[in-house]
Amino acid sequence: MAARLGYWWRAAATGFSFAVFGIASVLAGVTLFPLLCLTARDADVARRRAQALTHHWFGMFSRMMAVLGCIRYEIRGAERLRQRGVMIVANHPSLIDVVLLLGVLPEVDCIMKQAIFDNWFMRRPARWLGYIAQSTPDQLFTDAQAALQKQHSLLVFPEGTRTVPGRPIKMQHGAARMAVEAGATILPVAIQVTPPHLFKHQPWWRPPVRMPHYVLTVGEPYPTSRFVKEADGVPSVAARRLSRHWEQYFAAHTGGIAAHPLADMAGPPHYSRAERAS
Amino acid sequence: MNFGPVTPPMSPTTDEIYAHVRQLLIDLFEVEPAKIRLDAQLNKDLEIDSIDAIDLVLKLKDYTGRKIKPEEFKHVRTVGDVVNTVQAIVATHAAA
Numbered sequence: 001m002a003a004r005l006g007y008w009w010r011a012a013a014t015g016f017s018f019a020v021f022g023i024a025s026v027l028a029g030v031t032l033f034p035l036l037c038l039t040a041r042d043a044d045v046a047r048r049r050a051q052a053l054t055h056h057w058f059g060m061f062s063r064m065m066a067v068l069g070c071i072r073y074e075i076r077g078a079e080r081l082r083q084r085g086v087m088i089v090a091n092h093p094s095l096i097d098v099v100l101l102l103g104v105l106p107e108v109d110c111i112m113k114q115a116i117f118d119n120w121f122m123r124r125p126a127r128w129l130g131y132i133a134q135s136t137p138d139q140l141f142t143d144a145q146a147a148l149q150k151q152h153s154l155l156v157f158p159e160g161t162r163t164v165p166g167r168p169i170k171m172q173h174g175a176a177r178m179a180v181e182a183g184a185t186i187l188p189v190a191i192q193v194t195p196p197h198l199f200k201h202q203p204w205w206r207p208p209v210r211m212p213h214y215v216l217t218v219g220e221p222y223p224t225s226r227f228v229k230e231a232d233g234v235p236s237v238a239a240r241r242l243s244r245h246w247e248q249y250f251a252a253h254t255g256g257i258a259a260h261p262l263a264d265m266a267g268p269p270h271y272s273r274a275e276r277a278s
Numbered sequence: 279m280n281f282g283p284v285t286p287p288m289s290p291t292t293d294e295i296y297a298h299v300r301q302l303l304i305d306l307f308e309v310e311p312a313k314i315r316l317d318a319q320l321n322k323d324l325e326i327d328s329i330d331a332i333d334l335v336l337k338l339k340d341y342t343g344r345k346i347k348p349e350e351f352k353h354v355r356t357v358g359d360v361v362n363t364v365q366a367i368v369a370t371h372a373a374a
Contacts, residue, residue, distance in 0.1 A: 137329060174329040236306045236333045240325075 003209065006069075010207040013068040018204060021061055028057065029125055037128040047130035051107050054129065059103035065096070071197065072211060075104050077218035080187065082106075085151040086221055087144075087184035090191055091169055091250040092157040095198035097191045100214060101155065108153045111140070137174065145182040154184070158246060165196040169254075171246050177239035179224045188219040188246070190253035217253060291368070296361050302337050303357070306330070316358035324357075334360070342367050 036053060040046035065071050075081075081088075081104060088108065090101060102108070110131045116122045117133045126133075130152070132143045147154055158175030179186060197212035198204060224242060231238035296316070303309040309324050320326040326334065331351065338360075339346045344367055354360055 137332060172329070173327050177329050234306070236330060237308055239329070240307060 006211070007207065007209060010070055010211065011205050014065075014070045014204045014207060017061070017065050017068060017070060020064070024057070028053070029121070033125055033128065043130070046128045048107065050125065050128040051130070054102060055106050058099045062096075062100050062103040069211065070207070071096075071214055073100055073214035073216070075216045075218070078104055080218045080221070081189075083187060083221060084153055085148050085185070086187040087148065087154045087156060087179050087182070088187045088189055089156050089158060089175065089179075089246060090189040091163060091254060092159050092161070093163045093165075093191055093193050093196065093199060093254070094212075094214075095162070095204075097193070097214070097216075098155075098157070100216060101189065101191070104216070105153075105155070108155045109147050110155045111144070137177075141178055141181040144178050144184075148182055148184055153187075158243065162200040164201075165199050169247050169250050171243040173236075173239050173243050176242035176246065177235065179242060180228055180235050180238045183224060183228075185221050185223050187221045188249060188253075190217045190219065190250055191215075192217070192254040194255070219249075219253070292361060292365060295364050295368070296357075298341060299338075299357060299360050299364070302334060302341075306333055306337065314357060316356065316361065318357050319355055320357065320360070321355070338364055344368075 032053060033050065036049040037046040040049055062073065066073060084107075088101075088105070090097070092098075098110075102110075110129070111134055112126060112131050113134050116126050130147075132140065132147065132154070134140055144154055156175045156178070158171040159169060160172045160174075163169055178184075192215045193212050195208040195210055195212060196202070197208055197214075224238070227238040227242045227245070228235070231241060300311070300314050303314055303324065303326075304311060307324070307326060307330055309326075313323060318324055320331070335346055335348065335351055342364060346367065350363060350367065351360075354363055
């Protein structure tokens with residue numbers, strides 16, 4: 001009975017959280033955001049304010065989801081996130097991992113698809129935030145390098161899309177190529193969530209039977225120059241080796257492939273007759 | 279894919295193009311030589327993704343000495359398609 005109640009509670013609380021998130025984000029987008037950013041004396045001040053607002057709002061939202069019992073989460077090695085001018089590389093198992101991560105990252109430039117910069121509503125907040133558009137590769141590499149030189153950190157999800165539980169983590173080579181071209185220092189953040197939660201194709205109203213537990217582990221930073229040197233300076237080779245390194249690293253630090261991807265998403269818990277009778 | 283109903287005997291130039299493409303795949307992307315065949319799919323079999331394709335096209339531009347529009351490689355799926363496309367480019371270049 002308790003498990004069943006927990007399941008429906010989590011489904012309802014997740015729906016409630018998402019509704020709050022959507023409404024509050026739109027409201028902030030037309031009030032607080034323009035208020036803070038339009039009064040800023042330059043783009044850099046606007047960027048810092050917009051990123052601080054996002055950080056606090058996402059942190060609050062993460063805590064709300066935890067308090068309501070939708071999820072549990074913890075950050076390991078959070079002190080390493082204070083470094084500036086690093087390329088933060090994370091795996092992407094869940095819809096809300098980026099929210100959890102931005103909730104603990106006070107200042108970071110994200111890379112977003114060009115479509116967001118073309119959207120009339122998202123365009124201005126994205127500009128204020130100083131986020132980088134995924135335009136042409138050349139433009140993206142130039143923008144990324146410029147951001148790192150200004151000691152901004154970048155947040156990148158090299159998979160490009162959420163991981164499908166039960167399938168190996170597959171990195172696109174573009175992110176690694178960007179790191180190689182920019183001569184970036186990599187700070188890996190491995191995101192593990194058990195049981196799988198809000199993964200690709202999983203609707204929020206079908207939460208797992210057990211409460212999802214998120215563990216975000218910040219690893220040790222390392223330079224990409226080692227990969228470039230070992231590849232004799234051929235950037236395409238260096239990028240592929242770095243991608244492969246990430247695939248292995250994130251598999252090893254997230255428990256590898258989820259063993260029973262379907263076990264926890266079958267729907268409401270089922271009970272034996274004995275349990276139901278009790 | 280685009281070989282037509284009868285595959286014509288390969289002219290030496292086709293062989294040369296294939297050898298060049300093969301070497302590029304090995305040098306640029308460390309593709310295992312054993313995996314490179316005319317019918318090997320660039321994306322599925324050789325793990326050449328969009329960013330890699332840009333490098334490949336750049337190198338082929340050097341090889342043919344001609345500007346290559348990205349559209350020309352839009353429908354390229356296999357190593358054979360690459361060879362055919364390069365051959366078509368070289369042919370139009372020679373004719374011009």
